[in-house]
Amino acid sequence: MPTEKSNPTMKDVAREAGVAIATVSKVVNGLPVGKEYRVRVEKAIKKLNYQVNSYAQGLRNDRTRTIQVIIPNLTNPFFAELVNCIVKELAQRDYRTMLCMTDGDPSLEQAHVLTAKQHMADGIICLSYNPTLQVPENVPLVSIDRYFGAKIPCVSSDNYGGGRLAAEKLMENGCGRLAFLRVGTSLASETNKRKDGFVSACEERGVPYALKIIDDGTPYSEFEAFLREHLHGGRLDFDGIFCVTDALAFWTRNTLQGMGIRVPKDVQIIGYDGVRRFGTADLPCSTIVQPLAGIAETCVDLVLDGHPEKAPSLICLPVSYACGGTTRQ
Amino acid sequence: MPTEKSNPTMKDVAREAGVAIATVSKVVNGLPVGKEYRVRVEKAIKKLNYQVNSYAQGLRNDRTRTIQVIIPNLTNPFFAELVNCIVKELAQRDYRTMLCMTDGDPSLEQAHVLTAKQHMADGIICLSYNPTLQVPENVPLVSIDRYFGAKIPCVSSDNYGGGRLAAEKLMENGCGRLAFLRVGTSLASETNKRKDGFVSACEERGVPYALKIIDDGTPYSEFEAFLREHLHGGRLDFDGIFCVTDALAFWTRNTLQGMGIRVPKDVQIIGYDGVRRFGTADLPCSTIVQPLAGIAETCVDLVLDGHPEKAPSLICLPVSYACGGTTRQ
Numbered sequence: 001m002p003t004e005k006s007n008p009t010m011k012d013v014a015r016e017a018g019v020a021i022a023t024v025s026k027v028v029n030g031l032p033v034g035k036e037y038r039v040r041v042e043k044a045i046k047k048l049n050y051q052v053n054s055y056a057q058g059l060r061n062d063r064t065r066t067i068q069v070i071i072p073n074l075t076n077p078f079f080a081e082l083v084n085c086i087v088k089e090l091a092q093r094d095y096r097t098m099l100c101m102t103d104g105d106p107s108l109e110q111a112h113v114l115t116a117k118q119h120m121a122d123g124i125i126c127l128s129y130n131p132t133l134q135v136p137e138n139v140p141l142v143s144i145d146r147y148f149g150a151k152i153p154c155v156s157s158d159n160y161g162g163g164r165l166a167a168e169k170l171m172e173n174g175c176g177r178l179a180f181l182r183v184g185t186s187l188a189s190e191t192n193k194r195k196d197g198f199v200s201a202c203e204e205r206g207v208p209y210a211l212k213i214i215d216d217g218t219p220y221s222e223f224e225a226f227l228r229e230h231l232h233g234g235r236l237d238f239d240g241i242f243c244v245t246d247a248l249a250f251w252t253r254n255t256l257q258g259m260g261i262r263v264p265k266d267v268q269i270i271g272y273d274g275v276r277r278f279g280t281a282d283l284p285c286s287t288i289v290q291p292l293a294g295i296a297e298t299c300v301d302l303v304l305d306g307h308p309e310k311a312p313s314l315i316c317l318p319v320s321y322a323c324g325g326t327t328r329q
Numbered sequence: 330m331p332t333e334k335s336n337p338t339m340k341d342v343a344r345e346a347g348v349a350i351a352t353v354s355k356v357v358n359g360l361p362v363g364k365e366y367r368v369r370v371e372k373a374i375k376k377l378n379y380q381v382n383s384y385a386q387g388l389r390n391d392r393t394r395t396i397q398v399i400i401p402n403l404t405n406p407f408f409a410e411l412v413n414c415i416v417k418e419l420a421q422r423d424y425r426t427m428l429c430m431t432d433g434d435p436s437l438e439q440a441h442v443l444t445a446k447q448h449m450a451d452g453i454i455c456l457s458y459n460p461t462l463q464v465p466e467n468v469p470l471v472s473i474d475r476y477f478g479a480k481i482p483c484v485s486s487d488n489y490g491g492g493r494l495a496a497e498k499l500m501e502n503g504c505g506r507l508a509f510l511r512v513g514t515s516l517a518s519e520t521n522k523r524k525d526g527f528v529s530a531c532e533e534r535g536v537p538y539a540l541k542i543i544d545d546g547t548p549y550s551e552f553e554a555f556l557r558e559h560l561h562g563g564r565l566d567f568d569g570i571f572c573v574t575d576a577l578a579f580w581t582r583n584t585l586q587g588m589g590i591r592v593p594k595d596v597q598i599i600g601y602d603g604v605r606r607f608g609t610a611d612l613p614c615s616t617i618v619q620p621l622a623g624i625a626e627t628c629v630d631l632v633l634d635g636h637p638e639k640a641p642s643l644i645c646l647p648v649s650y651a652c653g654g655t656t657r658q
Contacts, residue, residue, distance in 0.1 A: 051447045073413055080409035084402055087430050098395075099418050099428040108368075117493070118380045119425070247607040254611075272416030277606075277613070278576040279404030282583075284606070 008048040017044035066096045067303055068121040070112050070128065072104040074118060076247070077275045078290075079127070083146070085296035093304065095122075104216075106130035113141065123303035128239050129185055140308045142299045145190045151309045155298045156190040157290040158316040163197025164287055166242040166270045169321050171207060173268055173328045175240025178202055178209040179230075181223055181252060182244035190314075191244065194272060198242050210238065223248075224255055234260060236267055246271035249285040253326055269326040283324030291317045337377040346373035395425045396632060397450040398456065399441050401433040406604045407574070408456070411473070414625035415454060422633065424451075429631050433545075435459035442470065448528075452632035458514060469638075471631045473624065474519045480638040484627045485519040486619040487645040492526025495599045495617055498650050500536060502657045504569025507531055507538040508559075509641055511573040511582060512550055519643075520573065523601060527571050539567065545610040551583055552577075563589060565596055575600035578614040582655055598655040612653030620646045 010028070014021045017040040026033045027041040067090055074080045087097045098121055102108040108129045114122050116139050117306070123140040126133075135141050135152055147154045170178055180198050184191060195211065202209040212226045230237035236256070243249035249271025253263045262268055264286075274289030276282065294317045302308045302315075321328055338356070343350045346369040355362045356370040373379070390620045396419055403409040410614065427450055431437040438459045445453050445468050452469040455462075464470050476483045487641055499507055509527050513520060524540065531538040542556045559566035565585070572578035578600025582592045590596055593615075603618030623646045631637045631644075652658055 051444070069428075073608070074403060074416070075413050077406060077409070077607060078411075080403040080406070083428075084404050084409075084430065087403070087428055091430065093384065097417055097428045099398075099412075099426045101413065101420065115380070247610065250610065278406060278579065279402070281576065281579065319631040 008050050010050075011048045012048055013041065013044045016048055016244075017041045025128050033216070054215065057086060063122055064096075064120045065094060066121050067122045067300075068098045068100060068116045068119070069113065070100045070102060070109060070124060070126040072127065072129070073101055078245070078247075078273045081275045082292055082296065085292045086299060089293075089296045089300045091135075093300065095300075095304070101126075104129040106133070109133060123308075125299045125303055129189075131189075132214070137266045140303050140306055142308055144295065144303045147190060147314060153302050153308045153313060154190065155302070155313040155315045155317070157188050157288075157295065157319050160197040160200075161316070162272060162288040162290075162319040163194040163199075163242070164201040164274070165197075165319060165321055166194075166213035167198045167201035167207075167209075169286075169327065170240035170242065170268060170269060171201075171205060173240070173264075175238075175268055176207060177238050178207060178240045178242065179238040180209065180211050180242045180244075181226075181248055182211075182213045183216060183218065183220075183223075183248060184213075184244060190316075192272060194242075194244055202250055220255075223252070227252075227255065227259070231259060231261075236261055239267055241267060241269045243269060243271045243285075246273040246275065246283075246285055246287050249287070249326065253285060264325070264327050268328060270321075271324075271326075274322055283322055286306075286324045286327040287322055289320045289322050291319065337379050339379075339563065341377055342370065342373045342379045345377055346370045377635045380432040392423075392451055394423060394448045395427050395450050396500060396629075397429060397441065397445045397448070397453045399429045399431060399438060399453065401456065401458070402430055405576070407602045410604045410608070411456070411625065412619050414621045415628060418622075418625045418629045422629065424633070431457075433458040435462070437530075438462060446515075450590045452635075454628045454632055458518075460518075469632050469635055471629065471637055476643060479642045482522075482631050482637045482640040482642060482644065483519065484631070484644045484646070485626055486617075486624065486648050488519050488522035489526035489529075490645070491601060491617040491619075491648040492523040492528075492571070493530040494526075494648060494650055495523075496527045496530035496536075496538075497603070498567035498599060498615075498656065499571065499597055500530075500534060502569070502593075504567075504597055505536060507536060507569045507571065508516045508566050508567040509540050509542075509571045509573075510555075510577055511540075511542045512545060512547065512549075512552075512577060513542075513573060519645075523571075523573055549580060549584075552581070556581075556584065556588070560588060565590055568596055570596060570598045572598060572600045572614075573618050575602040575604065575613055578616070578655065582614060592656070593656050597657060600655075601652075603649075603651060612651055615653045615656040616651055618651050620648065 010021055010024050014024045019037055024041050025039050027038055069086055071079050071083055090097050100112040109128045125142050127144040128146055143152055143154045145156045213223050243252055249269050253269055256263055271285045271287045274287045277284055302311050339350055339353050343353045348366055351622045352366050353370050356367055398415055400408050400412055419426050429441040438457045454471050456473040457475055472481055472483045474485045509524055543551050572581055578598050582598055585592055600614045603616045631640050
């Protein structure tokens with residue numbers, strides 16, 4: 001197996017080039033140096049394969065080309081796919097990713113945000129569940145899916161439009177009795193707007209609907225109880241269900257099938273997120289697709305701009321519908 | 330929205346405590362200082378909420394408590410779950426994760442490995458597809474699933490044992506004509522042993538088997554052609570198939586069902602990896618489960634030990650079998 005010697009130091013380069021260390025330092029840092037010296041130093045750097053210590057450089061410039069990404073976990077395929085897009089987008093601009101996972105723990109999120117500057121991150125992209133997150137002024141922060149106020153830009157999919165689109169697609173597919181299922185924090189967040197959009201489309205068309213909303217951490221058996229309450233003689237009161245995530249839509253499909261309800265024949269289901277199985281295979285359900293690459297690109301644009309406080313406070317990117325087998329089309 | 334002032338500097342702490350900056354520096358760096366001075370500095374640090382610049386500290390100590398994790402992508406749920414476990418394990422030991430994605434590009438993997446020291450990573454955990462990866466001597470590296478030689482510890486699931494287990498489970502479930510499907514690099518890697526274990530169990534029991542192995546990048550239509558060649562009068566020549574990953578097992582199940590073959594009634598399928606849908610829901614297929622938390626813990630142990638060259642060169646952790654609906658049990 002091939003190996004490499006330890007990196008040479010600036011001193012080694014100076015000796016090789018026959019110049020002072022200060023001269024090497026000037027060349028490395030782009031300061032003016034006589035042409036002859038520059039050529040000698042550059043030759044020595046090449047010959048020794050000297051690598052600039054970008055860490056020390058970062059300390060001098062107060063810039064490390066590192067962005068801290070804060071996310072609950074990578075177990076949820078939506079988060080994994082989102083981080084995948086962000087890391088790729090940052091790498092394209094020659095930025096590195098410091099990845100912090102929080103499992104949605106508010107105190108851990110707070111700690112990561114407050115120590116970002118200490119760890120010399122140039123900025124933060126954060127998907128936080130913590131509505132009282134304290135954001136330091138000395139490091140730019142871009143939030144995903146949670147609005148913190150006018151000075152912190154928030155990037156999300158068009159949750160309201162997505163909720164409307166789900167209701168409209170169910171109605172187009174012939175559904176006339178709808179339900180919305182949601183698990184999530186009761187605290188204000190952009191994803192709450194999925195419900196608002198859904199309700200507005202139902203009311204506009206005069207289509208009856210039911211809502212079942214439970215808090216994070218509540219067992220899914222509450223949804224099962226809700227579905228059973230609405231089961232009469234082997235038939236469900238609803239023929240179309242919008243679920244707040246694909247994970248919930250997938251669970252709902254399996255649960256209904258376990259009750260002898262046929263999906264999509266008896267009941268059609270639409271989820272939200274649009275992450276494909278194994279990254280590239282089919283969709284687990286019909287869904288409202290979030291534009292993850294666009295969300296990642298927008299977050300990176302804003303955080304690298306350095307003045308996110310001057311950016312729009314909320315940027316919603318358009319969603320689309322995709323049939324994944326739990327609707328007729 | 331609450332905000333925070335910029336961090337105070339060491340100078341501010343010195344002024345507040347009425348001591349020299351050098352005294353503050355000594356306290357912060359754990360060097361001996363008269364007790365009275367230490368108490369004054371500690372009080373000032375607390376009062377001003379001074380945060381040590383761990384970046385500058387890292388530069389002095391040549392230690393940053395940062396590990397570079399190199400992985401092809403997070404789109405594949407197996408990689409996402411593995412990184413999830415590694416980041417958690419590192420965080421528990423107060424280490425941070427610099428995440429690099431490579432899409433399996435050998436030159437990108439090489440670049441990340443060679444610049445790790447330059448970016449002051451204390452070590453590298455790497456899942457590489459590059460058999461000729463040059464590993465520098467100045468930074469500890471632990472490899473997952475690829476053996477680079479005696480000096481670089483490689484951690485993997487027990488691929489050979491897993492291949493045997495898959496064959497044995499199919500036979501226990503009544504299968505008598507087996508096949509193994511694999512997509513992957515033809516270069517030596519630990520995952521090749523899945524085939525070797527499978528073959529050894531088949532030969533030991535005198536059970537006939539077929540192998541279909543295609544290179545990364547070859548379209549899956551080659552597998553479909555292989556399956557169709559072995560389809561006679563609506564029946565497949567095989568009644569048990571072992572697939573090298575769950576992703577391939579999932580594809581194979583769908584493809585066979587599309588040909589009118591019932592799974593698991595006519596053909597039983599076992600994959601490899603064991604990542605659950607949406608992180609917590611059911612398995613996409615029956616599978617050999619990799620011990621991801623154990624792999625992560627072992628990698629972190631080895632990379633933080635600082636002398637991986639003294640560690641065993643190959644560590645294989647035990648796998649287990651889980652029924653996920655594509656076998657009878």
